[in-house]
Amino acid sequence: KIKVVKKYIIWATLITALISFPIGWFTGSLIYLPLLFDEKGFFSPLIFQSQQKELSLLKYSIKNLQNYPYQSSFIVIKNEMNRTPDYVSYLFSFQTLNKTMTGQLNIPTTPSPAQGYPVIVMLRGYVPEEIYQTGTGTKAIAAIFAKNGYVTIAPDFFGFGESDLETEDSWEARLQKPISVIELLKTIKDNPEITTDAGVTKLDDCGCKTGLWAHSNGGQIALTVLEVSRQPMPTSLWAPVTVPFPYSILFFSDEHDDEGKGMRKWVSMFEDDYDVFDFSLTQHLDKLSGSIQIHQGTSDDAVPSTWNDEFVDKIRVENQRREKLLEEIKTSTQSGELETPLPPIGISYFKYPGADHNMKPSWDAVVQRDLVFFNEKLKN
Known part of the structure; x- marks a missing residue:
């Protein structure tokens, strides 16, 4: 009897398995097969993979910024800040990223040239928000430029002056x-005419008489702008931050209350998701063109002079690459298949013994060199 019972148990188990298997397979296919295949019907090896992380900052890579849908607006005068015999300073605003940004605008009192005033856009370095006022970091040299016939435009950036707040993600x-x-x-x-209480002021409308001036962190922004736009704008850089990203950020992190702990953590997470080369200006020197002069003090304790020594060396290597490629194109029978490089970058590098981050005590000499540079590039 025991043998008979065991036989029935075995047969019952087999029959149950035969019935349960197709039912289980059918039910499981409804639940798990969608996880095995993507929406196009291709097999996915990551069965339980969550949705791919959104790389929200990738749109700001240098390559992607080249295809960004840039919008123009209008320069609007908000009020007069200061009046001198040589120029008038105004608080101005314009629209960018669907928000309002303010800044300081200087207009010479000399008659406007027929083709419009030459323009110098000025980008300041880091200034603590609690002590910042419109014009901080640019107004002294902007006054010199304005006295010499240039309209100067220095944006405050978001979160400063009367600009709208910057995005919550710093x-x-x-x-x-x-x-x-x-x-x-x-x-x-696109809109080179500015209306003030004195009438209409016309600016350079061809982009051929507009230059950039930048200091410290502003230099990093200026170089990125040149690489993204690929426009050869005459540019003067005072003690620019030119080291690779993200070292350019980490270097200053010890000045924070947490001695950079939070910043290092963020950079570590950033590097897990992104290729930092996509955001580093030193990896895109092949997109740089035009005339650039760099001023560097040897006693600068904010931007070590070795940074710009090395950066200028990288530019010279890039120029050699371009010259070599041009020679190959000239001698090659298949020159149409070779990349045509940009013309060599016109780089001038000036070092000032004992000068600090603000070029003191060589400030006057640096300004004079800038005037000669911009007069040659924007007026002649």
């Missing part, structure tokens, strides 16, 4: 700055 705000500068340049070119 890292995104950092990466957005080149967009605002390019949209300001586009505004100058």
Whole structure:
């Protein structure tokens, strides 16, 4: 009897298995097969993979910024800040990234040239928000430029002056700055007339008489703008931050209350998701063109002179690459298949023994060199 019972148990188990298997397979296919295949019907090896992380900052890579849909607006005078015999300073605003950004605008009192005033867009370095006022970091040299016939335009950037607040993500705000500068340049070119209480002032409307001046962190923004726009704008850089991203950020992190702990953590997470080369200006020197002069003090404790020594060396290597490629194109029977490089970058590098981050005590000499540079590039 025991043997008979065991036989029935075995047969019952087999029959149950035969019935349960197709039912289980059918039910499981309804639940799990969609996880095995993507929406196009291709097999996915990651059965339980969650949705791919959204790389929201990738749109700010240098390559992607080249295809960004930049918008122009209008320069609007908000009020007069200061009046001198040589120029008048105004608080102005324009629209960028669908928000309002303010800044300081200087207009010479000399009659406007027929083709419009030459323009110098000025990008300041880091200034603590609690001590910042419109014009901080640019107004002294802007006054010299204005006295010599240039309209100067210095944006405050978001969160400063009377500008709208910057985005809550401070890292995104950092990466957005080149967009605002390019949209300001586009505004100058597309809508070059500014209405003030004295009448209409015409600016350079061809983009051929507009230059960039930048200091410290502003230099990093200016170089990114040049690479993204691929426009050969004459540019003067005072102690620019030119080291690779993200070292350019980490270097200053020890000044924070947490001695950079939070910043290092963010950079670590950033590098898990992104290729930092996509955001580093030193990896895109092949897109740089035009005339650039760099001023560097040897006693600068904010931007070590070795940074710009190395950066200028990288530019010279890039120029050699371009010259070699041009020679190959000239001698090749298949030159049509070779990339045509940009002309060599016109780089001038000046070092000032004992000068600090603000070029003191060589400030006057640096300004004079800038005047000669911009007069040659924007007026002659």
